[in-house]
Amino acid sequence: MATAQNRLSTGNKVNSALDNPSNWFTAKGLTNRSGDLNALMDSMANGIQTLKAADNGLSAMTKTLESMQSTLRQARQDKSFNTESLPLAKIDANDPALGKLTLSGGAVGTPLDIDLIKTAKGDSKVATSSYAAPLPAAKASYKADSGMAALTGAEAAAAVNLSLKFGDGPVLPINIASSPGRTTTELRDEIQAIVDASPDYAGKIAFKQGAPGAYSFETIDTIDGEFVIGGTSHDRIFGDSAGPTQFPLSVTGSNGSHDFTINGTKIKVDTTTGADLDTAIASINSQLGEQRSFEAYREPGGKLALRAIVDDAGSLQIGGADAKMFGTPTNGIVAGTNGDLTFARSVDDLVTVINTHASLQGKVRASNDKGKLRLENQSTQDLTIGGKNSTTGKLDGTTGTSTVKGNAVRTGLADQFNELRDQLDKLADDASFNGINLLRGDKLAVTFNETGTSSIDIQTENGDTINSANLGVPTSLEPKQLDSDVTIDQLLADMKIALNQVRSQASTFGSNLSIVQNRQDFTKAMIDTLENGAGNLTLADMNEEAANLLALQTRQQLSSNSLSLASQADQSVLQLLR
Structure with missing residues (x-):
């Protein structure tokens, strides 16, 4: 009965090696292995949670990268570039720079000149x-002057044979017969009378006497032209003994101005307006x-x-x-x-030159805005336009400048991109569990059996940290990097690679998680198997033991009852003997 009660209280039919050595030691081995495997279950559970934490981080990083992609696509599609339209002025041909449109800043950078003229x-x-x-120098009396000493009275009395032509006028003969006793003054008056009698020269030409006997033909007032003096007497009146070759026969007179026409437009430059070339x-x-x-x-x-x-x-x-x-x-x-x-250049000429300029493509775009040159700043930085007249606002190659603001939308998107990138790194830092962060390159070792021969090491590829730098995401995106659509396309390509890397790592961790979970389920089943096996060797059949105890208790009770009956019988006999 004591044995039965012990079996019922412990639940085991083998409670020590004395009960059944073979079953005892066999069950003990199975139980020990089950305990060892059960100890590994905690490690597996922690490993699963570590992988889940990493997967949470990768999922959040994937969404962040997708948001960064969306930001770049929005920048790629945005075309809200600022512009300025400039009317063209007549180009000043005297500008030493020959009229330049200068573009600097923006995406252009170093100043670049565009000629406003062409050859x-x-x-x-x-x-x-x-x-x-x-x-x-314009002279009021640029004259045909006497080049000799004053005539004598005898020379003045001699016959005179001269011809005078001035400008486009006809030749005027000046023939005077000899006159004994004629003075030099009288000769001057006679020649002047002939000139005044000519309708072509009256009021235009004056025959003057300086020193007695020294003569000159001069223009009157604003009359301009060229003197041509001929005749046999020219050397006597205007020449010297050396003969007529000493002095020219043709001398240009001047009224103090230069008069000409340019394609029919009359031009006059006088002593004031022609004082110097400028x-x-x-x-x-x-x-x-x-x-x-x-x-x-x-x-x-x-x-x-x-x-x-x-x-x-x-x-x-x-x-x-x-x-x-x-x-x-x-x-x-x-x-x-x-x-x-x-x-x-016309506006269309400038549009062609600017839009085909290799150094301006994707940086500045030109168009014809109703006869004005429209310049579009395809940059997030301010573009400076040089060559604008600060007074008239026209483009004429002068020193004035104006500023075309950069694209504020793309600038704002660059700031958003940088904020998302910062969150990307913070997500990687926060994806840890129990001190292990797989996204920072930590190694997770999970043992699957009690001998340590079955295990798995989980880590990122090459142990690299999953962050913006290793994913190829720009450390700091500057607004100017969004100036060019080509650059944005390259950034989008880089973001696609980064996204693929994160997704690939998430897939790897997912596979590792599946392995650990499968081993966890397998280990649970093995523990149950081992414990059941040990129980089969040591556990008591409670029904059997309970029935056995009941039988023993019944037997004991029957024995007691028998003894009681026997004792009562003996007492009855003794009473009869009394």
Whole structure:
């Protein structure tokens, strides 16, 4: 009964090696192995949670990378670039830079010049003045002057044979018969009377006497032209004993101004407006007007010259009294020699030049905005436009500048990208469990059996940390990196690679998690098997033992009852004997 009660209280039929050595030691081995495996279950459970923590981090990083991709795609699609439209002005041919549109800052960086003029071959002509700067001083009386001592009375009394031609006027014969006793003053008056009698020269030419017997033909007031003096008496009145070769027969007179025409427009430069070359150039261009096709400029060497400044200028024709200063007259018209023409670019010309310029593609885009040059700053940085007139606002190659603001939308998207990148690294840092962070390159070792011969080491590829740097994400995205669509496309490609790396690592960890979970389930089953096996060897059949105890208790009770009955019988016999 004691044995039965012990079996029922312990549940084992083998409680020590004394009970059944074979079963005892066999069950003990099975139980020990089960205990060892059960101890590994905690390690497996921790490993599973560590993998789940890493997977949580990778899932969050995947969403963050997808958000960063979306930010870049939004920047790629955004075209809210700022622009400025500039009207073109007539290009000042005297600008030493010959009219430049300068672009700097933005995506351009170092200043880049675009000529506002171009050079081409054509039928138009360029004329250069034969006069170097400054222009010849205009004289009020540039005269044919006597070059000898004053005539004597006898020379004045002799016959006179002269011819006078001035400018485009006819030849005027001056023939005076000899007159005994005629004085030099009387001779002057007689010649003047002949001049005044000519309808072509009356009021234009004066025959003057300086010192007694010294004569000169001079212009009157604003009359301009050229004197041509001939006749057999010229050497006597205007020459000397050396003969007529000592002094020219043709001397240009001046009224103090230079008068000519440029393609029919009258031009006048006097002692004030022609005092120097720069003043003369400004005066000529002012007289030609704002819509001029030709312009005066300073030729290398300091000469006054004329050139085309529009591509449809046509032929250059110079006429008028002083046209000869620009060349040799032909039928009253003067034109320069054929050569390269410099003229202003049209808006369409500039659009073509800017849009085909290799250094500006993807940085600045030009278009024709109703006759104005429209410049689009394809950058997040401010673009500076040089060559704008600060007063008129027109593009004329002067020193004024203006600023076209950068793309604020792309700048803001760059800031968003950087914030997301920072969160990417923080997610990697926070994905730890029980002190192990697989995303930082920590190694997780999980043992599967009691001998340590079956295990798995879980770690990122090459033990690298999964962060923005190792994924190839820019450490700090600058707004200027979003200037170019090509650069954005490259960033998107890099983000795709980074996303694939994260997804690949998540897949690897997922496979590892499946392995550990399978081994956990397998180990649980093995523990049950071992414990059941040990129990089969040592556990008691409670039904059997309970029935056995009950039988023993019944037997004991029956024995007691029998003894009690026997004792009562004996007592009855003793009572009878009394």
